[in-house]
Amino acid sequence: MTQTSSVRSNKPIANLSLDLDNEWAYLKTHENPEWETYPSYLNVVIPRILDTLAARNLRITFFVVGQDAALEYNRHALSQLASAGHEIGNHSLKHEPWLHLFSEAELEHELAEAERYIQAATGYKPTGFRGPGYSQSFALLRVLSRRGYVYDASSLPSFIGPLARAYYLATGQFGAEQREKLNRLFGSWKDGLRPLKPYRWSFDQTTLLEMPVTTFPIFRVPIHLSYVMFLAGFSPVLAKAYFYTALWSCRIFGVEPSILLHPLDFLGGEDVPRLKFFPSMKMSSKEKINIVEHCLNNLTNLFDVKTVGEHAAIVTNRQNLIHVTPSNPS
Secondary structure, three states: OOOOOOOOOOOOEEEEEEEOOOHHHHHHHOOOHHHHHOOOOHHHHHHHHHHHHHOOOOOOEEEEOHHHHHOHHHHHHHHHHHHOOOEEEEOOOOOOOOHHHOOHHHHHHHHHHHHHHHHHHHOOOOOEEOOHHHOOOHHHHHHHHHOOOOEEOOOOOOOOHHHHHHHHHHOOOOOHHHHHHOOOOOOOHHHHHOOOOOEEEEEOOEEEEEOOOOEOOOOOOEOOHHHHHHHHOOOHHHHHHHHHHHHHHHHHOOOOOEEEEOHHHOOOOOOOHHHOOOHHHHOOHHHHHHHHHHHHHHHHHHOEEEOHHHHHHHHOOOOOOOEEOOOOOO
């Protein structure tokens, strides 16, 4: 769902989204067998998120996991997102960050089933997609195009993907098969060479709009809120200053930032003890929400914040969008 605001602003544009990863998804990728009961914190975290956004009159894009939409005990929380006017995107069916290993037939099933459940839970069929763990492939782009998606938002143009992957693998007990599946989690250093601004993938005599998650101009290090939380574990003051500097850097370099949130930005270790292996979970929910609110205040002061879909609709007709051919067209 995308609604275009009739209120014009002289500020440059930004978009804001949230990947609605659930507790079970994190437990699954860390091979914790408790994931199989699909533990959920959505009923706890979604009201917190919606309150924070409503206080700033923000409508954003929520990328929803199909498996969560399929479970009855999540339906009420998910329906609140659409009722509040937020855009609903597809974040895959099973939140497996190795979609790059899927065949086109498997991806067709993955997207179709996720769409079916998400539409049943929210009343809206997604037209935007973000892969879990920024997982992306040429096959995925082809399937998204065939299924009528308006944009993909799976690109994270950063050089630090291998370092993030190494840290992630060091925090869990992974077998050889799982490590093989995760060998491209968060991408490679080459992803840092991708465009920072929206662009079009060109393939099969068609195109698909890419809305990258913004990283720090020039340095290409992440500026999404989960990274800010990681820095806040060392110094909240440093973390807030880092985000503010990154936003100003975007303005200086003419980048319209795509800023990303996660549920754990609103949850403390007291809320989900099983996820204390995340560095930021040493902080309380109160501390984290304070940082989120500070960062969102800076974002709204400097930019006219829209959903990803609204932003995509604005940039899609621009004549200066570059075209990129996928590197693995096979």
